[in-house]
Amino acid sequence: MPSETQPETDATPCAYTEYREGPVVDDLPATGAGATGTEAEVWDALYAVEDPEMPVSIVDLGLIYDVGVDDGLARVDMTLTYSGCPARDMLQTDVREAVAAVDGVDDVDINLVWSPEWSVGLVTEAGKADLREFGLSI
Amino acid sequence: MAATEIELTPDQRLALETELRALADDEFVLAERYVEWQVHAPTLESDLALANIAQDELGHARLWYDLLEELGYDETDLLWERAPETFRHATLAELPFPEGEWADAIVRSYLFDVAEELRLEALAESAYPAIADRVGKIQREEDYHVEHAENWLERLADGDDGSDHLQDAVDRLFPHALAIFVPAEPVPFGAETVSADGSGAEPYTDGDALPDAATVEETIVEEGYRTETLATLGERWLDRVVPTLESYGLRTPVPADGDITDELVPAACGRNGRHTDDWDALYDDFTHTYRELGRDEATLIMDRPE
Numbered sequence: 001m002p003s004e005t006q007p008e009t010d011a012t013p014c015a016y017t018e019y020r021e022g023p024v025v026d027d028l029p030a031t032g033a034g035a036t037g038t039e040a041e042v043w044d045a046l047y048a049v050e051d052p053e054m055p056v057s058i059v060d061l062g063l064i065y066d067v068g069v070d071d072g073l074a075r076v077d078m079t080l081t082y083s084g085c086p087a088r089d090m091l092q093t094d095v096r097e098a099v100a101a102v103d104g105v106d107d108v109d110i111n112l113v114w115s116p117e118w119s120v121g122l123v124t125e126a127g128k129a130d131l132r133e134f135g136l137s138i
Numbered sequence: 139m140a141a142t143e144i145e146l147t148p149d150q151r152l153a154l155e156t157e158l159r160a161l162a163d164d165e166f167v168l169a170e171r172y173v174e175w176q177v178h179a180p181t182l183e184s185d186l187a188l189a190n191i192a193q194d195e196l197g198h199a200r201l202w203y204d205l206l207e208e209l210g211y212d213e214t215d216l217l218w219e220r221a222p223e224t225f226r227h228a229t230l231a232e233l234p235f236p237e238g239e240w241a242d243a244i245v246r247s248y249l250f251d252v253a254e255e256l257r258l259e260a261l262a263e264s265a266y267p268a269i270a271d272r273v274g275k276i277q278r279e280e281d282y283h284v285e286h287a288e289n290w291l292e293r294l295a296d297g298d299d300g301s302d303h304l305q306d307a308v309d310r311l312f313p314h315a316l317a318i319f320v321p322a323e324p325v326p327f328g329a330e331t332v333s334a335d336g337s338g339a340e341p342y343t344d345g346d347a348l349p350d351a352a353t354v355e356e357t358i359v360e361e362g363y364r365t366e367t368l369a370t371l372g373e374r375w376l377d378r379v380v381p382t383l384e385s386y387g388l389r390t391p392v393p394a395d396g397d398i399t400d401e402l403v404p405a406a407c408g409r410n411g412r413h414t415d416d417w418d419a420l421y422d423d424f425t426h427t428y429r430e431l432g433r434d435e436a437t438l439i440m441d442r443p444e
Contacts, residue, residue, distance in 0.1 A: 083275055084197025114201065115271035117278055 029062040029122045038069045038104040045098040046076070052087045056130040058095070062122025065113055072106035074099050079118045088112075144266075148342050152324050152349070153357035154266060155209065156226070157364060160322040160409065161257070162202035163227035166217070168250060169195035170424050171231065172243070180240055187286055188243065194279050201272045208268070213436035218428040222413070222421040224325045228317035229408040232417045233310075241294055241303035242311065248287035249315040252378050254280060256371050257364075265362030288382075295386035308388050316398060317407035319372030321355035324348050351410065372398065 032043025046064055047057045058064060058078070066077040076095055080088060092110050099108045120138060123131065131138050146154065172192035179185040203216050214220075230250060235242050258277050264270040294300035327342050342348060349357075358364050376398070380390050391402055406412035428436075 082197065083201050083279060084193040088200075112204075113271070114275040117275040119278075 028065060028116065029059075029124050030065055030067070031059060031124060032064075032067060035067070038074075038102065039067055041102045042067050042069060042074050042076075042099050042105065045102050046095065049091075049094045049098050052090060054131060054134050054136070056123075056127050056134070058091070060124045060127030060130060062118060062124065062127065063091075069105065072104065073109060074102070074105045074107070075109045075111065077111045077113050079113055081118050083114070149349070149357055150361055151209065151327070152342055153354050153361055154363055155206065155327075156322050156324045156351075156354050157358050158202050158206050158269075159226045159325060160228075162199050162206065162216070163225045164231050164250070164254075164318070165195045165202065166199035167225065167227040167420070168231040168246075169193075169199065170420060171233075171235065172247075174235060175240075175243055178238075179243075184240075191247065191283055191286065194283070197279070198276050201276065205268055205272075214434070218425055218433070218436055222418060223411055225408070225413070225417070225421075226322040226325070226411070227408050228314065228320070229404060229406060229414055229417075230311060230314040230317060232408065232414060232420055233314060234416050234420075236310075239303065239307065241300065242307040244287055244290040244294060245304060245307035245311055246315075247283065248291060248382075249311060249379060250318070251280065251283040251287060253315065253318045253371070253375050255284060256374050256378075260364050260366035260371060263362075263365050269363065291382075291386055295388070301387060304386070305388055308383060308390060312391055313402055313404050314407070316372070316403045317409055319368045319375070320403060320407050320409040321351040321368055322409040323351045323411045324354045 032040065032046075035043050043059065046067070047059050049058045050056060051058055051061055051063075054061075061081070063080065064076065064078050066075075068075045076099060078091075078095065080091070085091075092112075095110060096108045099105055123138065128138050169192040172188050172195065175188040176185055176192070179188055203213070206216055207213070230246060233246075255277075258273050258280070261269050262273045262277075264273070291304070294304050324342075326348060355368060359367050376392060376396065380392055380396075383390055392398065406414055408417075
């Protein structure tokens with residue numbers, strides 16, 4: 001919403017809240033497009049998990065790097081936006097519970113990975129739309 | 139590749155653990171000190187800046203402690219029930235802030251963050267993949283720490299009063315910052331990390347049999363866990379910080395010939411397992427709640443609901 005008291009051109013974003021575009025990484029963001037069977041259902045379950053601070057799916061946020069299901073064991077490679085993220089345990093619990101509820105999944109293995117490091121460049125178009133609706137400029 | 143998939147000889151493991159402890163402990167202990175400023179910084183924005191930097195450092199400590207956890211430790215071993223004398227942070231991290239000395243926080247952050255920047259560069263090509271994988275993430279988050287410190291250095295140096303406080307801080311902190319480049323004394327493997335058949339780790343459960351710090355430092359570099367020696371990093375650090383501090387009219391204890399002798403480094407420098415008396419108080423502080431609640435595991439603050 002435009003401010004009634006300040007012309008928009010006066011906006012001075014905080015110099016240290018710099019949302020840079022990251023390097024383009026092959027195969028990321030991973031969205032599960034093309035997945036079939038139980039893997040597709042795991043991706044669906046992950047889409048339902050939201051970031052605790054913003055109403056956006058962790059898949060659209062670009063946090064999920066890979067999913068694999070092998071003989072009932074689901075493996076999720078994921079990252080966090082920020083190494084000091086206070087919701088690390090909570091997010092992993094949410095992911096574990098969502099994936100464990102999928103038919104055909106007996107066990108869940110979560111790998112936290114840090115490379116390539118997450119950046120705004122990994123947010124999907126749908127994720128950017130959700131973040132804009134939430135009020136972030138992206 | 140997960141760390142646990144790599145077979146390590148006892149010497150490799152000791153070198154890896156030693157490097158990780160120095161990295162993790164520096165970040166953790168410094169953050170414990172920074173948070174004291176959260177309610178005392180000169181402006182609300184400074185409160186937030188220091189709190190934010192502390193949060194970054196805690197996040198980085200977690201990334202390094204995670205790798206020690208992959209080697210068999212858990213958070214209680216690494217923090218809450220760890221013997222205080224086995225921490226390997228440089229004493230720069232543990233010193234208390236003299237009351238109201240904002241200049242101390244700025245000089246400390248500057249000296250530490252330049253060192254961290256250089257150390258991370260030497261870890262970017264680490265032969266241990268899980269170390270190399272974490273460097274980019276940390277560097278990205280560290281970018282503004284040095285900039286924050288330099289901005290404040292410049293502001294404080296622009297006046298006699300601020301300059302005096304800066305000089306006091308440099309005099310007090312510089313020797314303890316040199317400790318960052320002292321090879322860390324290895325810590326014997328705890329019994330909890332020795333696998334059931336005792337494979338691999340057994341030779342170093344006995345502190346008397348440990349190689350000395352200099353030998354372990356050689357192994358760290360030979361194995362490529364870090365690609366530069368601490369001596370080289372120390373020289374690069376001096377080349378950065380001494381001219382910068384001098385440009386603000388500040389003197390350092392570094393002699394004109396640039397030679398750093400052991401006499402400049404405090405006898406209790408942290409890396410060697412000897413700490414200042416202030417460390418005991420800080421350790422008691424940050425483990426207080428854990429002990430008071432009678433916890434014996436780290437993650438759960440409260441019992442799980444039935």
